[in-house]
Amino acid sequence: MTAMPTGAPAGNPVRPGRAWTMVERNLMIYRHTWPVLLAEIFEPMLYLLAFGVGVGLLVGDVPGLGASVSYPQFVAPALLATAAMNGAMNETTFNMYGKLTTDKTYESILTTPMSVRSVALGEVFWALVRGAIVATVFLVVVSIFGLAELPGALLVIPSALLIGFAFAAMGLLTVTFLRSWQDFQLIQLVMLPMFLFATTFFPLSVYPRAVQVFVEVLPLYHSVELVRAAFLGTGGGYPAIAVIYLAVLGVVALAIAVRRLEDTLRP
Amino acid sequence: MTDSSTVLIDAQGLRKVYGRPGDKAGFTAVDGIDFQVRRGEAFGVLGANGAGKSSTMRMIACVSPPTAGSLRILGYDSGADGAKIRARLGVVPQDDTIDTELTVRENLLIYGRYFGLSWKVLRERSTRLLEFTRLSEKADDAVATLSGGMRRRLTIARALINEPEIVLLDEPTTGLDPQARHLLWERLFQLKQDGVTLLLTTHYMDEAEQICDRLVVMDAGKIVAEGAPAELIARYTLREVLELRFAPGERQIMTDKCRGLAERMEELPDRLLLSTDNGEETLSAVHRQGVQPLTALVRRSSLEDVFLTLTGRSLLD
Ligand SMILES: Nc1ncnc2c1ncn2[C@@H]1O[C@H](COP(=O)(O)OP(=O)(O)O)[C@@H](O)[C@H]1O
Ligand SMILES: [Mg+2]
Numbered sequence: 168m169t170a171m172p173t174g175a176p177a178g179n180p181v182r183p184g185r186a187w188t189m190v191e192r193n194l195m196i197y198r199h200t201w202p203v204l205l206a207e208i209f210e211p212m213l214y215l216l217a218f219g220v221g222v223g224l225l226v227g228d229v230p231g232l233g234a235s236v237s238y239p240q241f242v243a244p245a246l247l248a249t250a251a252m253n254g255a256m257n258e259t260t261f262n263m264y265g266k267l268t269t270d271k272t273y274e275s276i277l278t279t280p281m282s283v284r285s286v287a288l289g290e291v292f293w294a295l296v297r298g299a300i301v302a303t304v305f306l307v308v309v310s311i312f313g314l315a316e317l318p319g320a321l322l323v324i325p326s327a328l329l330i331g332f333a334f335a336a337m338g339l340l341t342v343t344f345l346r347s348w349q350d351f352q353l354i355q356l357v358m359l360p361m362f363l364f365a366t367t368f369f370p371l372s373v374y375p376r377a378v379q380v381f382v383e384v385l386p387l388y389h390s391v392e393l394v395r396a397a398f399l400g401t402g403g404g405y406p407a408i409a410v411i412y413l414a415v416l417g418v419v420a421l422a423i424a425v426r427r428l429e430d431t432l433r434p
Numbered sequence: 435m436t437d438s439s440t441v442l443i444d445a446q447g448l449r450k451v452y453g454r455p456g457d458k459a460g461f462t463a464v465d466g467i468d469f470q471v472r473r474g475e476a477f478g479v480l481g482a483n484g485a486g487k488s489s490t491m492r493m494i495a496c497v498s499p500p501t502a503g504s505l506r507i508l509g510y511d512s513g514a515d516g517a518k519i520r521a522r523l524g525v526v527p528q529d530d531t532i533d534t535e536l537t538v539r540e541n542l543l544i545y546g547r548y549f550g551l552s553w554k555v556l557r558e559r560s561t562r563l564l565e566f567t568r569l570s571e572k573a574d575d576a577v578a579t580l581s582g583g584m585r586r587r588l589t590i591a592r593a594l595i596n597e598p599e600i601v602l603l604d605e606p607t608t609g610l611d612p613q614a615r616h617l618l619w620e621r622l623f624q625l626k627q628d629g630v631t632l633l634l635t636t637h638y639m640d641e642a643e644q645i646c647d648r649l650v651v652m653d654a655g656k657i658v659a660e661g662a663p664a665e666l667i668a669r670y671t672l673r674e675v676l677e678l679r680f681a682p683g684e685r686q687i688m689t690d691k692c693r694g695l696a697e698r699m700e701e702l703p704d705r706l707l708l709s710t711d712n713g714e715e716t717l718s719a720v721h722r723q724g725v726q727p728l729t730a731l732v733r734r735s736s737l738e739d740v741f742l743t744l745t746g747r748s749l750l751d
Binding site for chain 1: 452495497498499517518520521523527529531532533534536540543544545547548549592596
């Protein structure tokens with residue numbers, strides 16, 4: 168090896184690490200493990216096949232949405248919103264918990280000029296990149312089957328990104344509270360009922376008013392409404408509420424999560 | 435030698451207190467230490483498990499904020515300019531934190547990206563560093579296939595990716611077999627030759643004696659001695675040590691008989707150490723007292739004895 172410099176690093180000035188580098192790391196890993204992403208894309212399609220087509224044969228159109236909407240058309244956007252949510256949450260809870268505890272990945276990254284904030288933002292970025300890929304493939308497939316109206320349905324992509332952001336940030340906040348792998352069952356305890364109730368399979372109108380109020384505060388409900396509006400070209404002014412709700416949720420969760428991560432990662 | 439431009443690390447009254455749930459006062463791991471590391475030297479921190487070595491290293495690496503005291507590194511304040519300092523440090527943590535999801539070379543590439551280095555520079559540097567750490571053949575392998583010594587060398591290669599001025603090594607050879615240790619030491623010598631400042635912790639005496647120009651001995655969060663290895667041995671020990679082992683049943687009687695035969699006597703679980711200026715003479719005196727050891731060994735005093743004198747404990751217990 169040639170001589171190591173003893174003075175300031177010569178040649179290439181050292182710039183502070185940026186959040187984008189975390190995305191580069193994940194892309195590097197996914198070069199080896201890309202089938203994982205395929206599984207994530209197929210899951211909502213399987214649901215669509217099982218529920219959308221299967222149940223759709225039994226029930227015909229879905230009432231209460233103005234225009235006539237077939238059951239597969241009703242379920243497809245909800246499944247996409249759910250896929251965007253799950254992809255983001257998995258990334259910042261399950262994957263991140265492993266990196267925080269077993270693998271100590273962040274410990275080594277933080278010995279470089281990278282800051283805790285860059286690392287956190289980077290992981291959220293990556294969750295968004297993944298979400299965008301999953302949403303795009305899903306959209307292409309359902310468009311081929313005539314379940315979405317292009318080009319209007321392209322709004323689904325930014326919607327999926329926003330959903331990914333909100334849930335990635337929520338996941339990031341959640342992971343700072345986890346004490347052990349057992350706690351993931353608690354997360355499931357919240358996520359599964361939310362998936363079932365957030366107008367994924369039934370319109371809001373089937374519930375009694377008390378349950379409707381409960382459903383209307385769920386972040387997934389707003390996500391589903393947002394994507395459904397883009398899919399069906401409906402919604403009017405409503406999506407604005409969903410956008411604000413999800414954006415505020417994401418920003419607040421992210422801000423608190425970064426503060427808490429700082430304590431965890433720099434003891 | 436006190437010229438401030440040559441002092442790369444300057445710690446004054448450095449403390450680290452960990453908060454613990456239900457314990458308001460917290461736990462003091464580093465209890466007000468002062469030391470300076472100069473450019474180009476190999477500086478050691480010697481201490482038993484729990485002495486506070488890693489806590490000290492993490493503060494210097496600017497990954498753990500000091501609770502009190504001042505810590506200046508490369509002329510910057512560790513609290514205010516952590517990122518600037520980290521850009522010019524290489525860190526080899528106590529536990530290998532290699533990215534297990536990446537290959538050997540990818541580990542170097544992505545680590546360099548965290549420093550904002552370009553892919554072009556990194557491709558060239560990673561090849562050179564893999565050569566330097568004798569890992570070229572493993573470049574495209576998964577890190578899971580590496581032996582302990584190779585993982586350690588990869589961690590060192592990774593720490594050199596930003597061509598650091600100071601390299602921090604926390605117990606670099608713990609858990610390695612003798613051959614792997616010697617290869618690693620040889621690489622560390624090379625780094626030192628190249629003018630890199632080394633700061634390492636260890637609980638191996640031979641490592642400290644071989645590599646370190648100067649060292650501090652830490653015990654329970656405090657520095658109990660400081661100096662060059664030979665200086666410390668001269669200051670805190672007599673020239674030689676007589677080591678005696680006894681049959682288990684006779685230990686206490688034999689030990690009592692040896693009292694007064696040497697200036698210092700240390701009782702360890704498995705042997706008795708007598709410090710003396712002349713080991714052979716003391717051995718004769720021991721025999722004259724009617725003491726019959728199972729084995730008797732005369733050796734030169736080492737850092738191990740310094741540690742024993744200072745703390746009353748063996749380093750590797
Ligand atoms: N993050 C931490 N939180 C609480 N206590 C800690 C933490 N890290 C180390 N300690 C405690 O501080 C003491 C010194 O630890 P350490 O600096 O790792 O010593 P060494 O590296 O010399 O073995 C030990 O008693 C250890 O249990
Ligand atoms: Mg340690």
